[in-house]
Amino acid sequence: MAAAPLLDQLVEALRCLPGVGPKSAQRMALHVLERDRPGALRLAGVLQEAAQRIGHCRVCRTLTEAEVCPICADPGRDGRVICVVETPADVLAIEQATGFRGRYHVLLGQLSPLDGIGPEELGLDRLEARLAQEGVGELILATGTTVEGEVTAHYIGEMARERGVRTTRIAHGVPLGGGLEYVDRGTLSHAFEGRREY
Amino acid sequence: MAAAPLLDQLVEALRCLPGVGPKSAQRMALHVLERDRPGALRLAGVLQEAAQRIGHCRVCRTLTEAEVCPICADPGRDGRVICVVETPADVLAIEQATGFRGRYHVLLGQLSPLDGIGPEELGLDRLEARLAQEGVGELILATGTTVEGEVTAHYIGEMARERGVRTTRIAHGVPLGGGLEYVDRGTLSHAFEGRREY
Numbered sequence: 001m002a003a004a005p006l007l008d009q010l011v012e013a014l015r016c017l018p019g020v021g022p023k024s025a026q027r028m029a030l031h032v033l034e035r036d037r038p039g040a041l042r043l044a045g046v047l048q049e050a051a052q053r054i055g056h057c058r059v060c061r062t063l064t065e066a067e068v069c070p071i072c073a074d075p076g077r078d079g080r081v082i083c084v085v086e087t088p089a090d091v092l093a094i095e096q097a098t099g100f101r102g103r104y105h106v107l108l109g110q111l112s113p114l115d116g117i118g119p120e121e122l123g124l125d126r127l128e129a130r131l132a133q134e135g136v137g138e139l140i141l142a143t144g145t146t147v148e149g150e151v152t153a154h155y156i157g158e159m160a161r162e163r164g165v166r167t168t169r170i171a172h173g174v175p176l177g178g179g180l181e182y183v184d185r186g187t188l189s190h191a192f193e194g195r196r197e198y
Numbered sequence: 199m200a201a202a203p204l205l206d207q208l209v210e211a212l213r214c215l216p217g218v219g220p221k222s223a224q225r226m227a228l229h230v231l232e233r234d235r236p237g238a239l240r241l242a243g244v245l246q247e248a249a250q251r252i253g254h255c256r257v258c259r260t261l262t263e264a265e266v267c268p269i270c271a272d273p274g275r276d277g278r279v280i281c282v283v284e285t286p287a288d289v290l291a292i293e294q295a296t297g298f299r300g301r302y303h304v305l306l307g308q309l310s311p312l313d314g315i316g317p318e319e320l321g322l323d324r325l326e327a328r329l330a331q332e333g334v335g336e337l338i339l340a341t342g343t344t345v346e347g348e349v350t351a352h353y354i355g356e357m358a359r360e361r362g363v364r365t366t367r368i369a370h371g372v373p374l375g376g377g378l379e380y381v382d383r384g385t386l387s388h389a390f391e392g393r394r395e396y
Contacts, residue, residue, distance in 0.1 A: 006248050006263045013244040014215075016237030018229040024217065030287050031216040032245075033252055033261055034306075039214030040249040046211040048242035050204050050227070051235045063231055065204045089228050108232075 007033070059130070061106040061123050063088040071095075071103060078102045082130065083140040084156055086110060086149065090142065102140070105130070110148035111155055122152070124159065131163050141169045205231070257328070259304040259321050261286040269293075269301060276300045280328065281338040282354055284308060284347065288340065300338070303328070308346035309353055320350070322357065329361050339367045 007029060014025040032040040056062065057069035064070070071077055071091075081102030085091055091104050107122040119125065130136065139160045143149040153169060160167045173191035174183050183191075205227060212223040230238040254260065255267035262268070269275055269289075279300030283289055289302050305320040317323065328334065337358045341347040351367060358365045371389035372381050381389075 005268075006244070006252055007261055009244045010248045013237070013241040016230060016234050016241055017212075017215075017226045019222065019225075026287070026290060027217075028215045029248070030261070030285070030290075032214060033248060034286070036214050037249045039211070040245050043211040043214055044242045044246035044249065046204070046207045047230075047238050047245070050208045050231060051238040051242065054204055054231055063205055063228070070203075087228070088232070089224070092224060092228075 056108070057106075059126075060104045061108055061126075062091050062104060076101075079134050080137040081140065082127070082136055082138075083142050084127070084153075085142045086144055086152075094142065102138075107143070107152065110143065110146070111152040112148055119155070124156065127156070128159060128163070131160060131165050136165055139165050139167045141167060145172055254306070255304075257324075258302045259306055259324075260289050260302060274299075277332050278335040279338065280325070280334055280336075281340050282325070282351075283340045284342055284350075292340065300336075305341070305350065308341065308344070309350040310346055317353070322354065325354070326357060326361070329358060329363055334363055337363050337365045339365060343370055 010029045010033075011022070011025045014020055014028050015022070020028070032043075050065075053065045054063050055065070057064045057072055058067050059072040060069060062069050062071070066073070078101050081100075082105055083094065083100060083102055084105045084107065085094065086107050086109065088106055088108075091106060094100055094104075105123065105127045109117050109122055111117060111119070111122060131139070139156070141153040141157060143153045143156075157167045157169075171194070172187070173194060174180065174187065180188065208227045208231075209220070209223045212218055212226050213220070218226070230241075248263075251263040252261050253263065255262045255270055256265050257270040258267060260267050260269070264271070276299050279298075280303055281292065281298060281300055282303045282305065283292065284305050284307065286304055286306075289304060292298055292302075303321065303325045307315050307320055309315060309317070309320060329337070337354070339351040339355060341351045341354075355365045355367075369392070370385070371392060372378065372385065378386065
């Protein structure tokens, strides 16, 4: 379609967004051009600034434009509890869903020696230094339930144990509000084995 | 969530895109920051340029950054056939789906006197001038099948008839590949009335 080269470029550029195919990209482009140019200009500005300025927190490695992220910089957060997660998205999910008031360590990946992702790539040297310095009393392992996530949790658990830090793993089991028939076998078996006194 | 104000701004700004709620906006923001910063910068640049430079074609009113859009400027397109559509999206749809080699008139709306949208707002003065000058032999009415779309088609049809220009309306009926049981009653009744010799 040759009607508007700049429009074509915009449709193409929008496809860098996840879940946006040619049809949605075209719909988005036409929508902002016909109805929301101020929104488009604001998005362009923020997107550019974010892509250029957002880096990783020096302490916990989550995404932030500051040297130290607001959570690590907040004196009201409890430095004695550190929650280990895989991604910045996990931090957001925990912040939005729970009342957790401790701090984080963001791995930005999973242990995978074959892909060259070792302890250093996950910032575990920094985590170890924090465990040594900050008087951490509990390390919560909130990595994923994939094989790699479990291996990573196991490795970090061992590391914490050597330093005498109490380690916990978030509970895995049947999600709330779901009927048992919709739960996969692995989760159900896990939930059975992990049953608790009622 | 206070972790990254710039990240929050980005999530908020992404919501100007149609069909993007808080969850998808967050997913998009994290995706581009973690995996595709070049794509984000490209999108920011194109978005800004498009929002500032794309206007409407002086002849047919579709979206373009040029004074006259490529279709109107293309000497290979047949100026004797003009297809009237409601939106630039309709132009793209027809270009992508059909072999139409004529030109367009984009209404950018539907006739709606109560909302102050009269013939002038739809550029019908310009269309009338084109009908007078260009030796147009056929005007294809491809407005929507809503009441407003039909009213608009009827008005433009009358205008063309007064100038002695042949007017056609795209066929309405049962979509290809669909079983009759899934077609709404209005469409089915329309398809029945409009049946043709087989």
